[in-house]
Amino acid sequence: AERDSVHHPYIAGHGYACVRVDLRGTGDSEGVLKDEYLEQEQTDAEDVLAWLADQPWCDGTTGMMGISWGAFAALQVAARQPESLRAIVIASFTDDRYADDMHYMGGALLSDNLAEAGTMFAYGTMPPDPAVVGDRWRDMWHERMEGTRPWVIEWLRHQRRDDYWRHASVCEDYRAVRCPVLASSGWADGYSNAVTRLLGNLDVPRKGLIGPWSHKFPHLGEPGPAIGYLQEVVRWWDHWLKGVDNGAMEGPMLRTWMQDSVPPSTSYEERPGRWVGEPSWPSPHITPVRRRLTRHGLSGPLPDAEASAETAPATGPGEGLSVQSPLSVGQFGGKWASYN
Incomplete structure (x- = not known):
């Protein structure tokens, strides 16, 4: 709510009605939140969009925006093609719930799988606000406490890619998304890969933005520099919801912060670098080169794309390398999306 209090007034000031919805079982909505991205959540979202489109202050067109879960939801609902939804704006998201989320990476269990389950167990058992829901608050609270369980139980039951993870993974059918998409993330976030996957696989008007940021909206971006992201959002809405010819689709398909070596x-407060743009993705400016590992470096380029490591020319021994060990515990072990 605090975060939305920053960007909703700005967008509303440009002529848009902004609605923030508590998921079923959270905040002041009734029910129990039993897991993430369930069918119930998505049909609820469709009902909300249909209600909005039918209001006298709405012209019948809607958009969705969000970060993290909110972005997951917008992309997943877009794939269901609700009638009124004309465009989405998403930040720090993924299209692949199994291979590119907080649960499993390369088939390995991430510690975030446990941490997120604990966080959501706490959120899922919080009471609603009596000032909003009235005397029902205690019964609603008890329903949540009695009906909630740690989601990690279900997540650990599905340690391989199965129908549980395929559900709501848009990568299973990119063709289902039929509305324009403005997608962003950051190099310090866990979800930077999804932006280029969408650019390369969607067949709708789309733009991508990757900055030096962590799990943040670009106008609140850390590490810096942040950008005037809300201006970009309003231009996107103006073009796709109001039909304004404002050049929203001009310029590169992908804009990204090319980070200098540091x-x-x-952690960093700022990442030095420069903005670069690509007209399409995959980029016409990138030429893949295959090399093989040698004892202390890389070989020269392989003679052709089909060359095997066995037939590749070897290079000299190179310079020796010093490796600090062990690298498997504590800070050395690394962490997925450590800026979250």
Whole structure:
């Protein structure tokens, strides 16, 4: 709510009605939140969009925006093609719930799988606000406490890619998304890969933005520099919801912050670099080159794309390398999306 209090007034000031909806079982909505991205959540979202489109202050067109879960939801609902939804704006998201989320990475269990389950167990058992829901608040609270369980139980039951993870993974059918998409993320976020996947696989008007940020909206971006993201959002809405010819689709398909090399650190306030643009993705400016690992480096380019490591020319021994060990515990072990 605090975050939305920043960007909703700005967008509303440009002629849009902004609605923030509590998921079923959270905040002041009734029911129990039993897991993420369930069919119930998506049909609820469709009902909300249909209600909005039918209001006298709405012209019948709607858009969705969000970060993290809110972005997941917007992309997943877009794939269901509700009638009124004309465009989405998403930040820090993924199209692949199994291979590119907080649960499993390369088939390995992430510690975030446990941490997120604990966080959501706490949120899922919080009471609604009596000032909003009235005397029902205690019964609603008890329903939540009695009906909620740690989601990690279900997540650990599905350690391989199965129908549980395929549900709501848009990568299963990119063709289902039929509305324009403005997608962003950051190099310090866990979800930067999804932006280029969408650009390369969607067949709708689309734009991508990747900055130096962590799990943040670009106008609140950390590490810096942040950008005037809300201006970009309003231009996107003006073009796709109001039909304004404002050049929203002009310029590169992908804009990204090319980071300069800096000494390794666990955190940064700023990342030096420069903005670059690509007209399409995959980029016409990138040529893949295959090399093989040698004892202390890389070989020269392989003679052709089909060359095997066995037939590749070897290089000299190169310079020796110093490796600090062990690298498997504590800070050395690394963490998925450590800026979250």
